[in-house]
Amino acid sequence: MKEKIRVIIADDHDVYRDGLKLLLNSGEIEVVAEASNGIQLLEDARKHKPDVVLTDLMMPVSTGIEAIKELKKENFERIIALSFFDSDTLIVEALESGAMGYLHKNVQKEEIVEAIKDVYNFRSYYSKATDMRLARSIIKSRYNPYLNKSVPFFSPQEIEIIRLICQEKSSPEIGKILNMGTRTVEGQRAKIIQKMNVRTPVGVAIYAVKNKLFPVDPPL
C-alpha cells in the first residue's frame, strides 16, 4: 500500500479541527496530530515530523504566523496557511513568513486534498477562490517561491497569451485578440499551466511576474 501523507492540523477552534480531521482522515491522508496554538504546533511538528502542516493564522498564545516562521527555521517547508477570504494582508504575511500555500477556510474537501498533495510535492498552492485583488497583493509582496529555480523557455506567442491571462482575459477573448481559434488558445493555456506547474490563472499571473517573464512593468 502507498504510504499516507502525514499531516498536522492547527486551529484554536475544536469544532473546526474536528471537522477537518474527520474529513481528511480517509484515503491518502492521515492526521497525525492536532494543535490549538502555535507553540503546541511546534512541539507536535518536532515530535511527529509530519509531511505537511495545515495551520490557522489567528491563534492564541502564539499565532500561526509566528509558528510558520519558527517551522521554517527548523526546515519544515511544506506548510499550508488556513485563512478567511477577507484577510489578504494576513495571507500575504503567511506566504512571506514561509508558507508554501494557503487555503480559504470554507473550501470543499476536494480542494483541501488537492492542496495537501500539491504542497506535499513541493508545489505552491493558491486557494481557488483567490481573486485578482489578493493576487496583486501577493505579486507586490516579498514572497517569491521561484528564487533560484530554473525557468523553462516560453515562446513569444506563449508570453503574449500569459500576458492576456494576467489581464483576466478568457480563452475566446484571447483568441479574438491573437487571431487564433479558442481551441488552440486552450491547448496553449494547458501547456503554459503545465510548464509553470500551477493550477489557476492567478497562479500563472504570480509565476509570470515573479519570474520576470515580461520586459515591462507587471500587467496587473
Added chain:
Amino acid sequence: MYSEENKIYIALVGGLIVLLVLIIFFVISIVKYHRRKVAFNLEKLEADFDHLDHERERIAADLHDDLGSFLSAISLHLQRVEPRNEKSKDILKFCEEQLDQSVNKLRRIAFNMMPGVLHRKGLDDALTELINLMTDSTAIRVNYQYNADGISHVKAIHIYHIAQELLHNIVKHSKATLVTFNITAIKNHVVVQIIDNGIGFDKNLFLKKSTGLGMRNIKTRAEVLKAKISLATLTGKGTYFQIKMPFK
C-alpha cells in the same frame, strides 16, 4: 482736608474700582470655568470614543474569528453528509450555499465595524484594504499615498473611520470616477486630503443640513483629534476635503 464734594468723588472712584475688580474677577472665572468645561467635554468625548472603538474592536474580532470559525466548521461537517436522494442533495446544497453567504456577510459586517488589519498592521494596510474593496466593486479609481508613519493607534482608528465615511459617501453619492487620497505628515501635523471629481454638492445646504449620522461622526472624531476640517465643493465640480491635526 477734603471738601464734602471731594469725599463723594473719592468714594465714587473707590466704589468703581471695587466694582471693576469684581467684574474682572467674575469674567476671569467665567472664562476659566468655560475652558475647564470644554476640556472636560473633550476628555469625556475622547473617553466615550475610546470605549466605543474598543468595544467595536472586540465585537468585530468575536464575530470574525469565533463565529466565523464555527460557521466554517459546520460547513466542513456538512460535507461528510451522504445524501440519500436528489431531494436531500438539493437541501444540503442549499444549506451549504446559505452558510457560505452567511460567512461572507459576517465578514463584511466585522470589517465595516473595525478591520482586524488596522490593529495588526496599522493604518496604511487597513486603508489599502478598504480602497481595494472599494475599487473592486465600483468603477472608481483611487490614487492613494501614505506618508505618515508613526501615527498612534488611537489616532489611526479615528482617521480610518473618517476616511471610511468619506469614501462611502463618494461611492454612494458623488458619481466620481477618480479619487485622490493622501495622508501626509508635515512637520508636527498630519494632513488627510480626499479629493474627488464627482458631481459635488451645495456646501451651504450641506452644512445647514449636516445632521446625518455620518457627517456628525466625522465632526466629532475631528474634534477629538483637535483637527481642522476644510471643505470645498461646487455643484458639478467635485469635492475637496482636508483635515489637518497635530501629529502628537
